[in-house]
Each structure stands twice: as C-alpha cells, then as structure tokens.
Amino acid sequence: MMFDDxxxxxxxxxxxxxxxxxNIRYQVYCEEMGFEKISNGGQLEMDDWDKHAVHFIVKNKLTGHFVGAMRLILPELGYLPLEKHCRLSNGVIKSDLHRSVEVSRLCVIKEVRRRSNDGGPPTGLTEKHSVHDDVDYLCNERHLNRSIIWGMFRAASLYCAENRIHNWYFLTTxxxxxxxxxxxxxxxxxxxSCELNGERFPYRIHMAEILQNPIWNQGFQLHYKCYSAKDKVVLKQCA
Structure with a gap:
C-alpha cells in the first residue's frame, strides 16, 4: 500500500x-482509553502544552475522514514534558534544547485500526464503531495502522528539517x-521508566535517523499541506 495514494x-x-x-484525541484518550476525563460538551481533548505545540492530522482521501493525529511540543518554557515525569540519566541536551521537540499524543482512530491486521496497535487500543463502506478496500492491507504512523512521522520530520530541529524526544511504551x-x-x-497511564520510557532519536531511513522510498514522497489552504484550487506547502 502506498500511503501517498x-x-x-x-x-x-x-x-x-x-x-x-x-477531537481525534478525545475519541482515543477520553472515550476509548479513559486516560483523560470525558467532557460534558465539545468532545475535545486539550492541555496546557497545546499552545506550545505544532499539530498534525491525517485525512483519508477517499472518505474524507480524519484518522490520525500527532503533535510536536516545542521547548518554549525551557524544558520538555518528559523532564517532569521521569528521572533522566542521560537527559535532554540543554545546549541543543532550542533544536528539540517532544513527540506527543500520537494516535490513530479505532475505525482504522480494526481494519488493520496489526496484532497489537502501538497504543494498545481496542475497537469502537463502524466505518464508511468506502474504506473496504483497506480491509486486506497489512500494517495500515503503522503506515499512518509513518506518514505522520514523515510530515513531522520534514517540518523539523525546515525548522532546524535536531532531536525528537518520546515518553512512550x-x-x-x-x-x-x-x-x-x-x-x-x-x-x-515512570508511571503515566501505564509504564512509559523516555527516549531520544536524532533527526538524521529519521530523515535517512529508506522507508520513505515506499510511498511516502509527498509533503505535508497547510490545512488553511485546503479549499484553494492549488494546495501549497506551508511556508
């Protein structure tokens, strides 16, 4: 399967x-996993880090449904969230903090994951409701869940390369x-490791590891797009 198609x-x-x-985060983290509180209205999952973050979303071209989300938290407060949760032995490189981000809120909605043959989704999520018949063509595609994750990684890596960001940090499973x-x-x-909705571990990955990976030759060639330009005749890349 070619992600770009x-x-x-x-x-x-x-x-x-x-x-x-x-809203994607609300579906996953509030309704499905119960990690965050279900709101009385709005169906949005937000926190204080969002105003210091860059957000990405993935859209299925055939159905028009949005199926995945991820954010990059910028160190605008002088530190990254994982520094507040874990005891770090080889921690955030302070001299390069301004060129670092923390990858956060990575999620794919259940309607997609239930049609994937991945035995264990990386977030450990389970099934939810039905999906439009137009995505039946994806039923037999292996690793759909992973493909969407790689698509978000690809977009975020291009953003980071453009903005001279060198390091990604994760607090994950x-x-x-x-x-x-x-x-x-x-x-x-x-x-x-630390306890944060289950056992989580802090990691660092250098941008060179991401940008040079040959996986991008397998259908991940397109640039991300600005959502604000989606209704224009020509979709242009973000400046």
Whole structure:
C-alpha cells in the first residue's frame, strides 16, 4: 500500500484544523482509553502544552475522514514534558534544547485500526464503531495502522528539517518503541521508566535517523499541506 495514494497529512495551522486534532484525541484518550476525563460538551481533548505545540492530522482521501493525529511540543518554557515525569540519566541536551521537540499524543482512530491486521496497535487500543463502506478496500492491507504512523512521522520530520530541529524526544511504551525500531530507527533510552497511564520510557532519536531511513522510498514522497489552504484550487506547502 502506498500511503501517498490514500492519505494526506496536514499541518493544523488554524482553529478548524486544531479542533479536528483535539477531537481525534478525545475519541482515543477520553472515550476509548479513559486516560483523560470525558467532557460534558465539545468532545475535545486539550492541555496546557497545546499552545506550545505544532499539530498534525491525517485525512483519508477517499472518505474524507480524519484518522490520525500527532503533535510536536516545542521547548518554549525551557524544558520538555518528559523532564517532569521521569528521572533522566542521560537527559535532554540543554545546549541543543532550542533544536528539540517532544513527540506527543500520537494516535490513530479505532475505525482504522480494526481494519488493520496489526496484532497489537502501538497504543494498545481496542475497537469502537463502524466505518464508511468506502474504506473496504483497506480491509486486506497489512500494517495500515503503522503506515499512518509513518506518514505522520514523515510530515513531522520534514517540518523539523525546515525548522532546524535536531532531536525528537518520546515518553512512550515499549510496544511503540519496538514498532519504531523494527523499521531501523535507532532510539536511545535516556532514563528510568515512570508511571503515566501505564509504564512509559523516555527516549531520544536524532533527526538524521529519521530523515535517512529508506522507508520513505515506499510511498511516502509527498509533503505535508497547510490545512488553511485546503479549499484553494492549488494546495501549497506551508511556508
């Protein structure tokens, strides 16, 4: 399956697209996993880090449904969130902090994952509701869940290359670690595990590891798009 044939990745650069991003998170982290509180209205999952973050969303070209989300937290407060949760033995490189981000809120909606043959989704999620018949063509595609994750990684890596960001930090599960390193991305554990909605581990990965990976030759050639430009005749790349 060629990711570029079926999906677009958008930089959520206006209020409408950020609302989509927050709603995807609400479906996964509030309704499905119960990690965050279910709100009385709005169906949006947000926190204080969002105002210091860059947001991405993935759209299925055939159905028009948004199926995945991820954010990059910028060190605008002088530190990254994982520094507040874990004891780091080989921690955030302070001299290069301004060229670092933390990857956060990586999620794919259940309607997509239930049609994937991945035995264990990296977030450990389960099934939810039905999906439009137009995506039946994806039923027999292996690793759909992973493909969407790689699509978001690709978009975020292009954004980081454009903005001279050198390091990605993660606070995540061993399952996601195994999925990422299976594709020959090297991740270095930089501290002890901590409890945050389950056991999480802190990792660092250098941008060179991401940009040079040959996985991008397998249908991940398109650039991300600005959501604010989606209704224009010609979709242009973000400046």
């Amino acid at each position: 079926y999906f677009d990745v958008y930089l959520a650069d206006n209020d409408e697209s950020k609302q989509i991003h927050y 061993k399952m996601l670690y195994r999925l990422i390193t299976k594709e020959n991305f090297r991740m270095d554990q930089i501290g002890d």
